[in-house]
Structures are given as C-alpha cells and as structure tokens.
Amino acid sequence: MCCRALASLLFLTVLAEAPALAKKKAVEPPSFQKEISKQSRIDQALNRLTFGPRPGDAARVQSTGLKKWIDLQLHPNRIPENPLLVEKLKTLDSLSMSSQELVRNYPAPQMVRQIVNGGIPFPSDPDKRMMIQKMVARFERRQQTGQEPPAPDTSGLLTRDQMKILRTGAPQQRLAAFEAIPPDKQNEVITELPADVLQALYVAAPPELRRKFELAAGPPQVVARDLAEGKLLRAIYGNRQLEEVLTDFWFNHFNVYLDKGADRYLVTAYERDVIRPRVLGKFRDLLEATAKSPAMLFYLDNWQSVADRPDRARAGRRGLNENYGRELLELHTLGVDGGYTQKDVTEVARCFTGWTIRQPQMGGEFFFNPKAHDAGEKTVLGVKIRAGGGIEDGEKVLDLVSRSPATAQFISQKLAVRFVADDPPGSLVERMTQTFLKTDGDLRAVMKTMLDSKEFWSSAAYRVKVKSPLELVASAVRAVNGDVDFAFALNNQVTQLGEPLYRKQEPTGYSNSGKEWINSAGLLARMNFAINLANNRMPGVKVEANPAEGLALGAPEFQKH
Amino acid sequence: MTTRRVFLRNSALAMVGVGSAPLWLERTLQAGEVGRKKILVAIFQRGAADGLNIVVPHGEKAYYDLRPTIAIPRPGSGTEAAVDLDGFFGLHPSLAPLVPIFRQGSLAVVNAVGSPDPTRSHFDAQDYMESGTPGRKATADGWMNRALPGAREASPLRALSLGPVLPRAMRGPHPALALQNVADFQIRNADAAREFEELYGSTADPALRSAGRETFEAVAMLEAVRRQPYQPGAGAEYPRGRFGESLRQIAQLIKADVGVELAFADVGGWDHHVNESAQLTNLLREYGQALSAFWSDMGDRMDDVVLVTMSEFGRTAHENGNRGTDHGHANCMFVMGRPVRGGKLYGRWPGLERPQLYENRDLALTTDFRDVLGELVARHLGNPSLRDVFPGYEPKFMGLVGA
Numbered sequence: 028m029c030c031r032a033l034a035s036l037l038f039l040t041v042l043a044e045a046p047a048l049a050k051k052k053a054v055e056p057p058s059f060q061k062e063i064s065k066q067s068r069i070d071q072a073l074n075r076l077t078f079g080p081r082p083g084d085a086a087r088v089q090s091t092g093l094k095k096w097i098d099l100q101l102h103p104n105r106i107p108e109n110p111l112l113v114e115k116l117k118t119l120d121s122l123s124m125s126s127q128e129l130v131r132n133y134p135a136p137q138m139v140r141q142i143v144n145g146g147i148p149f150p151s152d153p154d155k156r157m158m159i160q161k162m163v164a165r166f167e168r169r170q171q172t173g174q175e176p177p178a179p180d181t182s183g184l185l186t187r188d189q190m191k192i193l194r195t196g197a198p199q200q201r202l203a204a205f206e207a208i209p210p211d212k213q214n215e216v217i218t219e220l221p222a223d224v225l226q227a228l229y230v231a232a233p234p235e236l237r238r239k240f241e242l243a244a245g246p247p248q249v250v251a252r253d254l255a256e257g258k259l260l261r262a263i264y265g266n267r268q269l270e271e272v273l274t275d276f277w278f279n280h281f282n283v284y285l286d287k288g289a290d291r292y293l294v295t296a297y298e299r300d301v302i303r304p305r306v307l308g309k310f311r312d313l314l315e316a317t318a319k320s321p322a323m324l325f326y327l328d329n330w331q332s333v334a335d336r337p338d339r340a341r342a343g344r345r346g347l348n349e350n351y352g353r354e355l356l357e358l359h360t361l362g363v364d365g366g367y368t369q370k371d372v373t374e375v376a377r378c379f380t381g382w383t384i385r386q387p388q389m390g391g392e393f394f395f396n397p398k399a400h401d402a403g404e405k406t407v408l409g410v411k412i413r414a415g416g417g418i419e420d421g422e423k424v425l426d427l428v429s430r431s432p433a434t435a436q437f438i439s440q441k442l443a444v445r446f447v448a449d450d451p452p453g454s455l456v457e458r459m460t461q462t463f464l465k466t467d468g469d470l471r472a473v474m475k476t477m478l479d480s481k482e483f484w485s486s487a488a489y490r491v492k493v494k495s496p497l498e499l500v501a502s503a504v505r506a507v508n509g510d511v512d513f514a515f516a517l518n519n520q521v522t523q524l525g526e527p528l529y530r531k532q533e534p535t536g537y538s539n540s541g542k543e544w545i546n547s548a549g550l551l552a553r554m555n556f557a558i559n560l561a562n563n564r565m566p567g568v569k570v571e572a573n574p575a576e577g578l579a580l581g582a583p584e585f586q587k588h
Numbered sequence: 589m590t591t592r593r594v595f596l597r598n599s600a601l602a603m604v605g606v607g608s609a610p611l612w613l614e615r616t617l618q619a620g621e622v623g624r625k626k627i628l629v630a631i632f633q634r635g636a637a638d639g640l641n642i643v644v645p646h647g648e649k650a651y652y653d654l655r656p657t658i659a660i661p662r663p664g665s666g667t668e669a670a671v672d673l674d675g676f677f678g679l680h681p682s683l684a685p686l687v688p689i690f691r692q693g694s695l696a697v698v699n700a701v702g703s704p705d706p707t708r709s710h711f712d713a714q715d716y717m718e719s720g721t722p723g724r725k726a727t728a729d730g731w732m733n734r735a736l737p738g739a740r741e742a743s744p745l746r747a748l749s750l751g752p753v754l755p756r757a758m759r760g761p762h763p764a765l766a767l768q769n770v771a772d773f774q775i776r777n778a779d780a781a782r783e784f785e786e787l788y789g790s791t792a793d794p795a796l797r798s799a800g801r802e803t804f805e806a807v808a809m810l811e812a813v814r815r816q817p818y819q820p821g822a823g824a825e826y827p828r829g830r831f832g833e834s835l836r837q838i839a840q841l842i843k844a845d846v847g848v849e850l851a852f853a854d855v856g857g858w859d860h861h862v863n864e865s866a867q868l869t870n871l872l873r874e875y876g877q878a879l880s881a882f883w884s885d886m887g888d889r890m891d892d893v894v895l896v897t898m899s900e901f902g903r904t905a906h907e908n909g910n911r912g913t914d915h916g917h918a919n920c921m922f923v924m925g926r927p928v929r930g931g932k933l934y935g936r937w938p939g940l941e942r943p944q945l946y947e948n949r950d951l952a953l954t955t956d957f958r959d960v961l962g963e964l965v966a967r968h969l970g971n972p973s974l975r976d977v978f979p980g981y982e983p984k985f986m987g988l989v990g991a
Contacts, residue, residue: 328709353725354725357726363726493795493796533726535728542795545799547765547802548754548765548773550803551803551806558775558776578780578787583793587793587796
C-alpha cells in the first residue's frame, strides 16, 4: 500500500535521522542561504503550500513541474475542483446559504417568538420545517401552560424491543432498527430520542439521515458544524490547496468569533464571500470587504458606534466605540508598533461612525447611517479629513492605512512567519514589503516574491515549523489517505488540540508561530489522535489500519512541516 | 528527622515509579525551593452572577424598593431569609455552608468590585477580566499566565484548568495545562506510550524534546495520582455536577503534591433575566456546597491556598419585568483561605439610592478587580512584578492577606 509505505518511510526517517540531525545541527547551523535539495523542494512546497502531502502528491508535482504547479496554485481558478470535495460539501447545505437564509432555515430558540409572529417565514425544506414546527409547538405549549413541556416520551412511537435495540445495539443494528420505523414516523421519533441514542445512530447513518439528527440537536449548531466540517473537508480534499491555506491565514488575520451573538449567522458568508475570493487579490479590496462585512461590524462593535454628542449626553446612551478603530490599526494594518497614537484610534473610530448593519439578528446587511456619523473634521496619522464627509471618511482611512509602509511591512512579516519560519530573515521580509508597496498591495505578487526567494527554499526554512492543530489533523488524514465520511470527530480533535475553528475569541486570531502550539496537553492529544486515526477509531474516517502509522503520525517529526 | 526536601524527593520518586526524579523536581530541588508552594485557585462565574442577591445588603432600604419580588428577606424572617454577616450585609440562604468559614475569619467578601470597563457584553467583559486588561482586546495572554513567576524549573502541573480548553486567563507563554479530568490524561496504548516517549526523548528539536519530557512527566504524575483512589478529607461531600467535580480534582491534585501553583475552574448559568429566584437558589446551593466541601476536604492545606471568585459584571439593581435582572456593573468577589484576613467585608459600599447608582441603574464600582487579584498575586504568590501581570494599572492593596 502506498500510504502505508509513506508512513513507514516517515517513521523510519524519524528513527534513523534523529541522532544524525542532532549532530549535524551542532556542527553547522541551518542557514537561510543554504539551498535544499531538489527533492526536498517538492517536499517543502507540499508542506507549506498545502495541508500536507498525500501519497503520490510528490510524484504528481514532479511530473507537472514544480514551477508550473506553484503557478497553478497561485491561480486557483485555473484548477478544477476535486469532484469528491464538491460531492461531500453538498450535504453541508448551510455553506451555500446567505445569512438571511441561515436565520430562516436554522433559527435559534430565541427567534421562535419571531417565527410565531410571522417575522420569519418557515423554511420550505420539509425536514427543517418539521423541526422548526416542533420548536414553535414547544414554545407555545410553554406560553400557555407556563411550564416546560414534559420529558420526551417515545412510548407511543416505539415498541419496547425497538427502543432497547436503539439504546444498546451495535451501531448497524441501531440504524436498522431506526430505518424499520415507517418513514412518516421517523421525524417524530428523532425529536423524542435522547441525545446519547442520537449520537450512536449518527455514527452509522447515511448523510441525509445525519442531517436530520443534527437538526434535532439544535438548528443553530448546524451552521457552526457545517463551517468547521467544511473547512476540514476542503483542507483534506480540495485541489486549490494554497487558496485554502490562505483562506485560513486571512480569516485568522481578520478574525471574527462565531459565538458572539449574531455572528453565528454572519461568519459563513464572511469566509465565503469576503475572504476566500480575495486572498490573492489587492490588500485594499480585502480590507474594505472586511470593514463593510456584517460579521466584522458586529464582532468589533462598530455597528453600534455613533457620534459622540456631548450636548445630548445621557447615561446609558450609545456613543463612540473605538474597538474596530483600534484593531484596524493594531491588528489589521499598521501593527502594534506601526506608529499611531490613541488619538489616531479615536479619530479613526469617528471616521467609521455610521458604518452599521441593518437588523443584525436577522442576518442583515451593511449600510451607512448618516445620522450616526460624526461629520466633524478629523486628523488621522497626520492627514486631515475634512468636515462634512460621510461614508467616504472611513474609505479614506482604508486608503491611508492600506498604503502605509508600516502595513506593507506588518503583512509581509506575518506571511513570512506563516510560510517561511517563526523568525523569518529580515532581508526577505524587506523584499516582500517592497513588492507590496510597488504593486499597491497585490497579495499574489507578494506571495510570488516570497516563493521566488532563496530563503523559502533554504535549509533554515525546511521542516522547521510546528503545525497548527488544523494543519496537523488535515495533514495526518492526507498522509494516510483517509476516507472522510463526515468530519465532525476530526473537528472535535482540532478543538481538543487547542484550535477551536471559528472560535478564537480574541481579534488577534491564532498565532502563526509554530512554537505557540507546543504544550503538554496538546502533545498528548496529538499522540492519542495519531493512534486513534491509524487504528480506525476516529468516527467518520476510514483508513487502512497499521499501528506503525500511528507512531509515525504522532512522532515529533510529523508535528513539523 | 525527615526534611521537607527528602520527603518531596521520596514521594515524587515513589509516585513516578522510575529511576530518575522528574525534571521539574530535580530543578526545584537544585534551586533550593523546597517549601510548600503558595497556591491560588481562581473561580469564574460565567454569565454575570447577581451579586446583590448573593451578598445581600439587607440594611439598605432601597434594595427592597428596587426588588419587590426577588429581594432576599431580612435575616430572621424565615427560612428563605438572608444569613446575617455584619448587621448590614448577609449571605443568600443557599450559601449558609460558607458562614462558618466567614466566622472563622477565613472568608472575606469584597463588595462593589469589578471591571471599570462599562461594557455589558458577556463576551467582552469576560475577555477583559481574564486578560486582566479591561478595555484592551488585543492582549494575547491572560493574567494568570503572566502571574506565574518566570522560571522553567517547575512542575508541568503548576498551572492547570479543569475543562476542555485552556481559559483565556491561563493562556500565554508559560506552560499551562487544560485537564478534562485526571482519568483522561494518558496514552491508552502502553506500547505506543513507550515508543513515543523514546521518540520525543531523542528528537533534535529542543522545544519538542522538552515539551515531550514535560508531557510524559505529567502523564506519569497523573498516573500515580490515579492509582490512589481519592477519598476527600473530613468526609467532605462535593455536590454532583461539573463544578463540584472540578473542585474535587483540584483538591486531589493539590494534596498529591504534584506542584500545582495556579488552578482555574468555571461555573456557568448565572445569566438570570427571567424568574431569577428559584434558579439562583439552586445554583448557589451547588456553588456553596462545592466551596465548603473544598474547604473541608483541603483541611490544613488551606494554610497555603487562597481561592478567589469573580464574575464578569453584576446585574441591575432593580428587578426587571420578568422577575429577573439584566446586565449591570459592579459585583462581589469571595476570597477564601487561611492566609486571608476574613470574617469581614471589604470595599466601600456606594449605596443603592438612585443618585448613587452607576448610570442610574447598577451598583457603582468602588474597587477594581485588579486590586484584589493584584494583592493575591503579590502578597500571596509572592510575585512582585505586578506591572507585567496587570500592565497599565497599579493595584491598590486592601489588606486581604498578610504582607
């Protein structure tokens, strides 16, 4: 088996090379000037520009030619998407919905009142409609009786024997027992089954049935699940690997937190429509798209920021909110040492007053509200913005900061940390910065400068970065050619390893420095994951089991790329 | 005569059951740090606990005017009445198990305390309280991680949190461990465990090598802890549920002498916008029982331990139309342990008359939460670099613990 061969090879390399490497290291420190071998170049490209090599990838890159392969990855639209991925993503239907559709199809319990009042129409999909009707019925029952509805009762729907099999049978038996229930009664049964029984059925069920179980567990969770599973499936199966790696990078750069209120329904469109299409475009476009995205406006509170009016000041009244202004400068553009002051933060925040969202809880859209806007004169980074402006005040700020040399440097440094080394050489960052400035922030050109550099292909950049949890999980599944039926359990793994996807609370995003991911709990979880994956104990993933692979995937060398 | 040093070495050796002492212990011994470490346990009540119904200002008339249906009755007026502390304040009746600890002088209450940031968002306020930098979102690490005195020579279990993910408060450059529970922290395949230990022991990457060593030390230490079935001391009975279980395991690990210095646990469910009374009564019962069980279980180990509680903000002084309360401002904190100068209430009480309220609606803040935590970090843990722990703020000590 080729996958087995690969893993054993990895494993043996680890055993054989560890002491040798230690010796070599002592004699000659790795250098950003020393080139790696031709074969290692392919390995380096696959490690850094994809979510890890699959068996056969190296040979494929070789036959395409490394240069051409990189060029294709830099132009993802020229790469046909993997039909297997397209097929797998189909089940995750929330990924293609608008924010408004998400609210309607996967409403949170708090929205039931609005459904009852007709504020949100019922979805047309029969399964979703059924589930939401259930929620509404429960809500109305509670309204009328003032009590929680009684505990689930399946006695009228299932025989004692059926229930026993569902509770205690082997997964396939449970599924058979469930499928024996007449189709018109199945939905009824699902809503009444206890969570642990649903969980067990889930593992054995085909995709359509899994969907029903997910709905029963709570419609809003489906949105979060689809996002995370979608990300893993794309990382594992996608042909446009660099685009996916960059989508992860830029989402993280412009981080938003899924569990902050309305963001639950706004993040899907944010990643799909704001981030992914622009990761190889102009930085200015990407920046403006995030600035106007409901997800970011909600996450950093700008939607609530209104001009301070001292004459009308009143306790509890909303005023200027600086959160977005501050993070725009500190995290999105100039960087913390980018040479701005607290005064600049306040002035930037004033420029963005009125950039808000229409009905955020309903998946609303960006709009500019002139009534909330501070139209006074402002000075940002020494540049005067004249009084009387509207939406263009914020746009001028975006022009200013996106073209600042500090931004060019900050972004180049961050890309180099992600793609080259935790502590990248200053000369490389400087060349990337120059490209950024010369091309008006053309991100593809900046990437190209990096990929054309000697430093990227040097021994000091080779296999030195510790993988993030997502990179580790995706690369492990790819290395053993795992067949992923559903990625729910894999996502739990990524969470346990410390990187809950779409759930980084802080606007900083996760660290791009590999060192951050090394800690005891994380390492232990990585080793256990490796063993479980190789021994087919990862629900939803099938591999050709081999204990040696588990050791290879949990070994120190596999933690790096 | 057995010195503490010898005892430590022997017990640790027996525990790990291998030829060499764990690395951290070796280093600790070399550094001459043989005394018992001071320990700080932080409890986060997520969801904004209603401090005014937890530490009840029964001497305040306005309290009863503002909360006609949910106020806790004055002491002495039946079983649901507050338990008096000092003639003006009392504890919610569900917290009766804590009253003896207060009377013994080992429990202090800080009133009108919290974060000066005006946000009423759970998300932001928890974030600020855990980062220890109110108003500043980009702080990458948490106050507890920064509170760990430098030094690599420490147990891999020195900072631990009970729960699936490391809380914001503990994230940062120092190693800190999130532990779902003691039983799960292992590699279930013994052969693989041995092979991994060898692989990590011989890898060329120094960071992975030392993290690997720490990991296997932690595994071995927890394995030893697991081998001893745990029986809480003094017949302490922890309540069922995640919070009681967290405290039980923290006690178990502290008593096992595995080098714990900081521990964290959280307890959710405090966001009572509707029908608060019954829910708060139940939650506080579990909460009070858990804290008092921890106190009894720990016995004389409480000589070295301070436990501090916090919640992201308080709740409105007045009740709302649904017999609940909405998001407010200042709150209360508990500080428990034998080093604590307890038996009294700290913090200036701002009053609940309308002009005394913050933004006409909430208990005003008179003490910054960093004053409380800062004093514990400096005087209890003995970490003098408060400027690093709470950057941009100079905590004012209230005399909660001895200098």
